[in-house]
Amino acid sequence: MNRKVIIVLLVIATLAIGFFAMKGLSSLKEAPKKNLDKKKLPIVKVEAVNYHELSSPIVEKGRLASNLEVNLSSEVVGRIVEAGVPLKVGQKFKKGQLLIRVYEEDAKMDLRAQKSRFLNKLASNLPDIKVDYTDNFEVWMNFFNAINLEKAIPELPSVKSDQEKVFMASRNILGDYYAIKSAEVKLNKRKIYAPFNGSYVEVNTQIGSVAGMGSKLAGIIESNNLELQVPIESKEISWLNLNEKVDILDSQGEVIFTGKLVRKSDFVDQGTQSISVFVKLENTNGKELYQGQFLTARFNGKMIDNVMEIPRNAVFSSNKVFVVEGDILKAKVINVVKRNENTLVFNGLKEGEILVIEPPVKATENMQVQIKK
Structure with missing residues (x-):
């Protein structure tokens, strides 16, 4: 036991x-000591809130368009013939070049026939003019001799008395003269010359087709007179002033040349709710530009007092940011003054607060973080 x-x-x-x-x-x-492994805490980049006066530019893309676009229409009926400049979209031309020609040989023959009949009538009346209006006979004789069937008819002599005027009217000399002048004007309308250096943007006819009265034949633009049309949000249009300098940027944001704000629309585009402004390009340094090309314009905007600028990705839910209190994230509401393409201008926080400008992924309120040094 x-x-x-x-x-x-x-x-x-x-x-x-x-x-x-x-x-x-x-x-x-x-x-183990809880939460003392700093390597596992999210790192945030911060900046102390500091308000100051800020110039906030407006940066928007726009499309180049010619300041001068003309539609070429036919004022006569006839067949389109070769003019020298090809009727092709994109074809360039110089000022004064013949662009479109409507067949004119039949009109020329008719005009010569009119002048010939007028000469015949004038010749049959010259003896009466010599007898009844001796003091003006030499003027009419010189006019008769100056008429050339191949050239424009000279100016009609001035009548010196009411009797002479009645005589000319009764013989229909005045009527026949102005009928010839009208035919000459119509003949000139069979040729359309380039009013400026430019190119075709639209062609609605071709060699051999028949032009109708008033039909649109082509559309042309002045190549060296381009404007940048830029849509601006309606709430920002008041920030822009006419004649202010505008920087034109390349894809890297570098200034390639400058322009001047010359016009602002007074209506809102219903589709985009924006207002178009127009920038005249200056100092292009010979750079080749094309209608329809997109460029970026940077407007100076205006000075804003008591604000701070931060990256747009620092803001969530439209108007909230994180601040760091101790080592804890706290969400706060800000007053957004202006939104730019990549940044945002605001106020509404106390100066000196530690604002997170690069929040961590899946950041939440009360998350413990460490500040990037």
Whole structure:
């Protein structure tokens, strides 16, 4: 019996010694400290809120369009013939070049016939003029001799008395003369010359087709007189002033040349709710430009007091940002003054608050973070 008691006591003593040994060893192990591993905390880039006066430019893309676009229409009926400049979209031409010619040989023949009949009538009346209007006979004789069937008819002599005027009218000399002048004007309308250096943007006819009265034959633009048409949000249009300098930028944001704001529309585009402004290009340094080409315009805008500019990706839910209090993120509402393409101008926070300008992915309020040094 004593032996069994001794064995039980030995077992209990062994277990007790093992238990206290484990407790002692575990006490030697350092307990982990919660959230002290700074390497695992999200890093945020911050900036202290500091308000000041700011120039906030407006940057928008626009499309080049010619300041002068003309539709060529026919004022006579006839067949289109070769003129020298090909009737092709994109074809360039110089000022004064013949662009479109309507067949005119039949009209020339009719005009010569009219002049010939007029000469015949004038010749039959010259003897009466010599007798009745002697003081003006030499003028009429010189007029008769100056008429050339191949050239424009000269100016009609001035009559010196009412009797002479009645005589000319009764013989229909005045009527025949002005009929010839009208025919000459119509003959000139069979040729259309380039009013400026430019190119075709639209062609609605071709060699051999018949031009109808008033039909549109082609559309042309002046190549060297381009404007940049830029749509601006209606709420920002008041920030722009006529005649202000405008920078024209390339795809990298570098200034390639300048322009001047020359016009602002007084209506809103119903589709985009924007207002178009027009920039006349200056100092293009010989750079080749084309109608329809897109360019970026940077307007100076105006000075804004008591604001700060931050990246747009620092803002969420349209008007909220994170600030750091201690090492905890807190969401706050800001007053957005102006939105730019990549930045945002605001106020509404207290100066000196630590504003997060590069929030971490999936940032939430009360998240513990560390500030980027």
